[in-house]
Amino acid sequence: xxxxxxxxxxxxxxxxxxxxxFVQIIVATALAAIVLGVVYARNLDFGxxxxxxxxxxxxxxxxxxxxxxxxxxxxxxWATVVLAFMxxxxxxxxxxxxxxxxxxxxxxxxxxxxxxxxVIVMMTLAGAIETTMRDLIVIGSxxxxxxxxxxxxxxxxxxxxxxxxxxxxxxxxxxxGSPEQAINQYVSTSVYASIIPILDSIKSLGIVQIxxxxxxxxxxxxxxxYAAQYQxxxxxMIFAAGGLTVVxxxxxxxxxxxxxxxxxxxxxxxxxxx
Amino acid sequence: xxxxLEADSLTRIVDGDPIVNSxxxxxxxxxxxxxxxxxxxxxxxxxxxxxxxxxxxxGTVYLDGTxxxxxxxxxxxxxxxxxxxxxxxxxxxxxxxxxxxxxxxxEPIDGVRVGALLERMGLEGYEDRPVEELxxxxxxxxxxxxxxxxxxxxxxxxxxxxHLDTAIEAQIxxxxxELIREESLTCVLVTHDTAQARRLxxxxxxxxxxxxxxxxxxxEVLE
Numbered sequence: 001x002x003x004x005x006x007x008x009x010x011x012x013x014x015x016x017x018x019x020x021x022f023v024q025i026i027v028a029t030a031l032a033a034i035v036l037g038v039v040y041a042r043n044l045d046f047g048x049x050x051x052x053x054x055x056x057x058x059x060x061x062x063x064x065x066x067x068x069x070x071x072x073x074x075x076x077x078w079a080t081v082v083l084a085f086m087x088x089x090x091x092x093x094x095x096x097x098x099x100x101x102x103x104x105x106x107x108x109x110x111x112x113x114x115x116x117x118x119v120i121v122m123m124t125l126a127g128a129i130e131t132t133m134r135d136l137i138v139i140g141s142x143x144x145x146x147x148x149x150x151x152x153x154x155x156x157x158x159x160x161x162x163x164x165x166x167x168x169x170x171x172x173x174x175x176x177g178s179p180e181q182a183i184n185q186y187v188s189t190s191v192y193a194s195i196i197p198i199l200d201s202i203k204s205l206g207i208v209q210i211x212x213x214x215x216x217x218x219x220x221x222x223x224x225x226y227a228a229q230y231q232x233x234x235x236x237m238i239f240a241a242g243g244l245t246v247v248x249x250x251x252x253x254x255x256x257x258x259x260x261x262x263x264x265x266x267x268x269x270x271x272x273x274x
Numbered sequence: 275x276x277x278x279l280e281a282d283s284l285t286r287i288v289d290g291d292p293i294v295n296s297x298x299x300x301x302x303x304x305x306x307x308x309x310x311x312x313x314x315x316x317x318x319x320x321x322x323x324x325x326x327x328x329x330x331x332x333g334t335v336y337l338d339g340t341x342x343x344x345x346x347x348x349x350x351x352x353x354x355x356x357x358x359x360x361x362x363x364x365x366x367x368x369x370x371x372x373x374x375x376x377x378x379x380x381e382p383i384d385g386v387r388v389g390a391l392l393e394r395m396g397l398e399g400y401e402d403r404p405v406e407e408l409x410x411x412x413x414x415x416x417x418x419x420x421x422x423x424x425x426x427x428x429x430x431x432x433x434x435x436x437h438l439d440t441a442i443e444a445q446i447x448x449x450x451x452e453l454i455r456e457e458s459l460t461c462v463l464v465t466h467d468t469a470q471a472r473r474l475x476x477x478x479x480x481x482x483x484x485x486x487x488x489x490x491x492x493x494e495v496l497e
Contacts, residue, residue, distance in 0.1 A: 167362035176352035177378030262347040
């Protein structure tokens with residue numbers, strides 16, 4: 001850590017606004033405690049989980065805030081390292097949804113890296129993401145996190161489609177179909193299912209929800225119309241990154257569920273069933 | 275003349291358990307070999323090895339004297355067609371399912387041939403019907419037409435009437451008997467029904483515990 005970064009971190013950590021933040025957390029905790037009271041009064045089972053999850057969330061988010069504080073003062077080159085780390089973690093978390101597929105961690109990292117990476121680079125070159133640590137880390141992480149979620153959804157759906165349509169896929173192989181052709185419709189279904197949440201978010205934009213970034217910009221005093229435009233750009237970036245991620249990953253994993261003799265790999269299907 | 279299809283010491287071991295154990299079998303052109311045996315005796319697993327839907331752990335299959343490992347698996351499956359137990363139709367219409375073989379290989383679809391096959395199956399005019407609307411017997415007829423469309427040299431039938439009620443089962447069996455007789459088909463039929471094996475098979479093979487335990491004419495094996 002450079003002296004400048006350390007100085008920035010100490011400055012941020014001792015800012016009076018931190019104290020205000022803790023007061024706000026106490027008020028919010030009091031509201032959450034009301035929910036917990038109801039949970040205990042009605043003997044619902046998730047009281048303990050709610051407490052531990054909230055505690056964990058507080059620690060994680062404060063730690064993340066501190067780390068972001070340090071990063072904002074670091075050299076711009078560190079953005080690449082941080083985003084690459086996020087892509088690897090995103091690949092690790094989401095690959096478990098398709099853990100039965102050989103090499104799925106590697107394909108997930110490559111896909112998220114390509115999908116999210118390409119969008120971040122292109123939008124930075126286009127000026128939609130400023131070449132500052134703040135924009136690259138904050139907006140970059142938003143894009144990577146959404147690509148990760150989309151990747152999780154596509155893996156979950158794809159393995160489900162394989163397991164429930166084995167007979168249909170083998171019927172297609174039996175009349176001379178190639179593996180790619182035999183699973184084509186199931187790949188399409190999986191890709192579509194994985195991007196439904198993003199499509200619905202875009203559909204409901206401004207009607208059902210005012211997304212966080214737009215709300216934040218308005219609260220911070222930005223022009224609401226510009227905030228809306230920028231939010232739309234962000235949504236499209238998320239859509240593009242997620243779409244590219246799942247298209248790339250389904251191409252990569254489709255080959256891995258078949259053997260060299262173009263048979264559905266029984267070991268993979270058995271692992272999915274487990 | 276050599277056999278059309280020959281299994282040579284065909285073996286498949288799954289989790290250390292030999293589900294097909296060194297099975298050798300010769301099928302001559304234009305003959306029907308019926309395989310009988312109890313559930314779990316390895317009949318269907320053997321059929322999947324013949325079509326190379328599963329990989330043999332040892333042994334191989336010769337098609338017209340050529341080791342099928344030397345032929346592209348897609349070509350093997352086209353030449354050795356499999357009619358599965360469950361019709362396993364894809365979403366879409368009857369026409370789309372019957373012409374699946376052509377669509378899978380990006381070949382032009384022969385609509386006249388689809389129509390002729392449907393007429394042969396007693397499904398004239400069914401082209402545009404969604405397969406979800408078909409009865410069990412109709413689905414199995416579409417499955418048979420789908421396999422016949424690609425004109426396989428050998429037809430593998432995996433308990434083709436197992437999931438049908440008695441009346442429909444008799445209809446499908448009659449249809450298969452007609453097709454086999456008229457087209458001089460080379461078939462391997464797996465069935466748990468010895469009466470059906472006797473009606474359709476010229477040679478009978480009995481499986482037990484993944485092995486052939488009896489082989490011969492219907493009279494020799496089933497009486």
